[in-house]
Amino acid sequence: RKEVEQDPGPFNVPEGATVAFNCTYSNSASQSFFWYRQDCRKEPKLLMSVYSSGNEDGRFTAQLNRASQYISLLIRDSKLSDSATYLCVVRVSGSARQLTFGSGTQLTVLP
Amino acid sequence: EADIYQTPRYLVIGTGKKITLECSQTMGHDKMYWYQQDPGMELHLIHYSYGVNSTEKGDLSSESTVSRIRTEHFPLTLESARPSHTSQYLCASSEIGAANEQFFGPGTRLTVL
DSSP states (O other): OOSEEEOOOOEEEETTOOEEEEEEEOOTTEEEEEEEEEOTTSOEEEEEEEOTTOEEETTEEEEEETTTTEEEEEEOSOOGGGOEEEEEEEEETTOTTOEEEOOOEEEEEEO | OOOEEEEOSEEEEOTTOOEEEEEEESSOOSEEEEEEEOTTSOOEEEEEEEETTEEEEOSSOOSOEEOOSBTTBOOEEESSOOGGGOEEEEEEEEOSSTTOOOEEOOOEEEEEO
């Protein structure tokens, strides 16, 4: 079983749609959680950190459920420029290797 | 934009050649990392460093080696390239601290013929 699992998609949605991505992690010692965005053939970039209380950044909302070991990302009013692969990333407490990346969920926003 | 650079961006080379992938950052970050990523697949950590003269192997076994003689520089070397080494190699850096963002370089796309 992978340490971080995501629905690979692809998600093809029309502009203006709301789309939600889910991610589960297997290690209960996981401490920090992030969503990264990776454009095609580009490097990953931090989209947002995920806090226990949930957090919002404009059209993006991230939530964490520690009991279910589940993280979500909600994108409202999706734009063409949101098309990318979204990576769920987890850091395990005390882990020397730092971050574990999911394989990503591919999103394409259609005009 | 992150100040982390990788060269070359693309490399096509024959089997058996020795190659060095360069990575430099000007942010003064102590931690640096090398990841390997095949198309459509997740990133796998192959090496990391906590600072000068510190290097550790990551999750994915790799025949490559790294060195950290200067804070800003973290080169990766393959003594004898093989077709199985064909992949994208991404360098990253971060500050000390649990929740600090990792900044990625643009990557080196390596093809070994």
